[in-house]
Amino acid sequence: MKRIPSTAATSSASGMLKSIESGSKHLLIKRFTLRYPDQKLKFTGDGYQFDPKRGVGIAGSRGRHILFHDKCTGCQLCAIACEGIAEAIGMVKVDEQWKQNKKSIMPQIDYGKCVFCGLCVDACPFYALYMTDDYELSSFTKEHLIYTPAQLAIKPKYDGNVELKIGDMGATHG
Amino acid sequence: MTSEPKEKPIESSTTQSSPSSTQPAKPATQPAKPATQPAKQEPESPPFEKEIVSQILSHFGNDKIKVSYIRPLRIKISVDPSNIVEVATFIRDNLGLDHAEAVSGTDYPKDGQIEVIYQLGSYSRDDMEGHIFSLATRTNRDDARLPTLINVYKSAEYHERETFEMLGVYFEGHPRNERFILPEDWADLPPLRKEFRIRGR
Amino acid sequence: MATAPQGFRFGNFVGSLIWLILWIIIIVSLIALPLIFVILFYVPLPPVNGDVLTPYLFLSMMVDPTRTLPIVHFIIHTELFRIAVFPGFSFAALMAAVTIFVERKFLAKMQLRVGPLYCGKVEGILQLLADGLKLVSKEIIIPSGSDKPIFWTAPIAYVATAAAVVALIPAAPGWVGANIDVGLIAVFAILGFFPLIALLFSWASNSKYPFIGGLRALHQMIAFEIPFFLSALSVVLLAGSLNLTDIAEAQQPYWFIFFLPISAFVFFISSLAELERIPFDLPEAESEIVAGWLTETSGMIYGLIQLGSYVKVYALSALFVILFLGGWAGPQIFPKELMPSANATTAPPLLQLLTLQGVFNGVTVSAIFWFAIKTFGIIMIMLFIRGINPRIRIDILLHTGWYKLIVLTFINMFIALALIYGGILGPGGLLTAH
């Protein structure tokens, strides 16, 4: 359990030579940087989802939400789950008539407040609220960050396809 | 847990937690269920911890020390503020508990008291590495004063200072009972007292 | 979700641009053009092709650029051109700009990132221009309680001192701003001004971190000045001259670095300390004293000091090349015949224009080429050292300067003396070119 690690104590000259060797070696290694607007990372799965029957989530990126209007019952469980966390979800009236949603209320999410923890997805028992890959949500005004149920219903397009590659010349993105 | 009633686990907890007690370094992955009552409700205490407690009890006697619970790797005893320096010195010198991991206070407005609890641990004794010894004391809420333990446990210095500003417990003998984490112009109640309410909640 | 900021109208934007252009036209036509003509009338101008340069002739040059050749020729031979443009400040500033850009890209490559990438489309080539524009347009903040005259003067003095060093450095045979016999001593004397400026500026800033930084700069300077001089002293012993051109030409067959490797090493280390570059950038150690003596700088004050320090990088690298690497010595890179000589009139006008009527002849171009290559190599070594080393501590630095480097220089000085007394080098030595 107890051992003294070998510190590889070297004289200053050989230490400096090793530094020089290591530094010059890296002039040949591929660059690591992800050139962001041109390249986008590929994510695992299709966004974070939750299976209420098994009580376990499905791995995926936690971007903005997607709301399935045909499944949402207006039960407010997501809003209740968010209550002590970010208070980003508010229930609003929608002009749609669904037979499972008698009150016609659906969640509206303020992404200025959302912390993307996904606990609202865990709270939804009707497979109505999932998360997607879309994380580019910036806007000029705070009002534009509030997504109405109609906006949440749209499935975002995300075309990231760059993966971390590891080869002999070091790790690189694309 | 969905169907489990709240009242049930008291008996089952004591039976479940005891087998793991033979090895002090064993993981407490078993759900060591909480004791709702003080230690006399847990008849089968782990022997190593029990022996430690009996050492303290034999030195000080039952009237000075009140054992709250004995669980695997966790012991909590409560003492009177007047005895705390004496007990802490004894614990440090004879049991090898050499540092304080945390000092925290809990406000009990119903009892009119504040409980200050020192979580003590040991780096120097191999067989007590995983143990946390909780030394608790209670003081009056309105005039909260306690003797400081920094002469016994140097490591408690900043924790006590934090407890002073968060709960308003004045530590007599502490060189700096003053603001530490809160802003310079903090003029409100100590924030961890129960009557300090966060706005809007 | 991208929307334009509120209250933005494209028409207003275009309108403001037109308004700006209008003002520029008004100012140029009312003030600048009359000024130019007044100057042209009253200032005696050089004769061009036998005629005195008149405003009419001046305007006709715009139609036929070849007519400007004599005037360009005249300007090139002035002292001002040498000091301000070619071996002097502009050349050094260009090298400094290249150094800054190369430093960023080179370190980025070493650190597995890309460096400047977007500005200028091709690998961020215009990033420096953008940074410069940013610095020019930024507000200059003067701390209250500062000594304002010194605070304003110090950055200008810093650049001016750097330019003064550069003026003494020859870049090719005959191409030097001031060819004086005590060139090396003059260089060291001027270099002694930098810590003084740093200290004055730090004192004028009226702040604690600059003060500590200024004191550190002074300590560092004093500790490294002596090994710096002494390492150059052995070169002077071998060359038998203090004139930098003479020193460069004295090492014609064999460069001094072969005889004086220890001195070269000490000189290089000392110049790193002189330049306040990692691992010796203690006066600007940002994790200890914020930015050292640069803490209160902002806007173009910071820009000028950065420019000055990179010009200094060029100056000291060039000095290293002149003292140890044989200056501009190197093989002729292309035949001399290809370049028209000074008197050639047979060459086509375009080539005449390019070679400035033989001012830059083949030998000069080759010398400048080798000189630039060597200088840049030294600069690259400095950048590489920055990439692999942390900052040194002040007491280790002082210890290194006072105890180790001085001793090392003496070792090499004795070697140099032995070489001279042994008749191998020095005036009339075996290996000296005659």
Added chain:
Amino acid sequence: MAKNVEPEIEDDLNKKLAIQIVKESEDDRLMRLSVGPQHPGSGHFRFTVTVDGDYIVHCDPDPGYVHRGEEKMCEYRNFIQNIPHLERPVIHDSSNIIYSYSLAVEQLVGIEVPRRGQFIRALASELDRQIYTLYWLAIYGIFLGHSTMFMWPTADRELFIDLMDALTGARVTHAFNIPGGVRNDIPDGFKDKCLRNIAYFEKRLKEYEDIFYNNPLFRQRTEGVGILTKDDAINLGVTGSVLRASGVPYDVRKAEPYDVYNEMDFKVQYMKSGDSFARSYVPFLDMKESCHIMRQLLDKMPDSGEVRAKLQPNPKGAPGEAYRRVESGRGALGYYIVSDGTPKPYRVKISVGSFRNMIALPHLLVGSKLADMPSVYWSLNYWPVEADR
């Protein structure tokens, strides 16, 4: 053992404290420097140092610039809602800071985590430890002026952030370890990717050793600087890598193994010199050991099974209290939770390594040089946000 060293240490420390207070007012030579909260070498933390020439004669830490009142906030939220805000103090190491919270809540609520869930959350916490330590190492590099050492760990940290992204869906603040297990199972192909990245990372560690730890200039700056002796370390109650660098082989994963750590085969890395070099080298050795642990976790993980115990939406803790600890990137991280039988905790106390290590800062800085300040300060593995909570 405590008996024979205690009195002199105590005297020594008290004397030091007395000197600090007197010196501040009397002497004119002294200059008081403020380090932080906007100083490039402090983070969200302020401490004032008084220097006499180049020597520090007094140091007074002043934390609290990022105090969020996490402990008070906990009292207003139920056990599940507390998770997202509790991981804010250390967003890189959020799996660990939630780990001990989950352990304590599980003890109070009385649930057992499925075995596969235990493995996955141990894996997540090891990955987060790597992410944190690499970030720490990067900052240590730039504190000493080594810009390359800032960039390499920052880049290589991406290897593990990538894995955490695939596992949890978020790059930082994962909200992944929750009372009762983990949020989701590992995705397909995760194991291979993880092994590949670990193998590459171990190669990279050699380069760090070459360019940073064996660099003579780095050695000169850190060796013999800010020595914390073993007795002082015990007495001041420091934890984590600072403690282990002073010669106390203490690791909560060994001392009090939680979840599956008693099945893991690993060594507690420690050094005896107790200087800045040891404090910076022990996390490096920990990273190596952590790679080793991760391989074992992936190897021994059951192929299938539940990952999360069923927990009702608003769980109630049984009345009582619990104190559970884990080993985080900065040392022991304990939660003391008092429950009164309601869905909300009655009192939550977070005992963090950074706060415990802060006491060593004045102890080490007084008497050392101003130039040693960054190397001593950041070697204490101090994360200001976590200390403020």
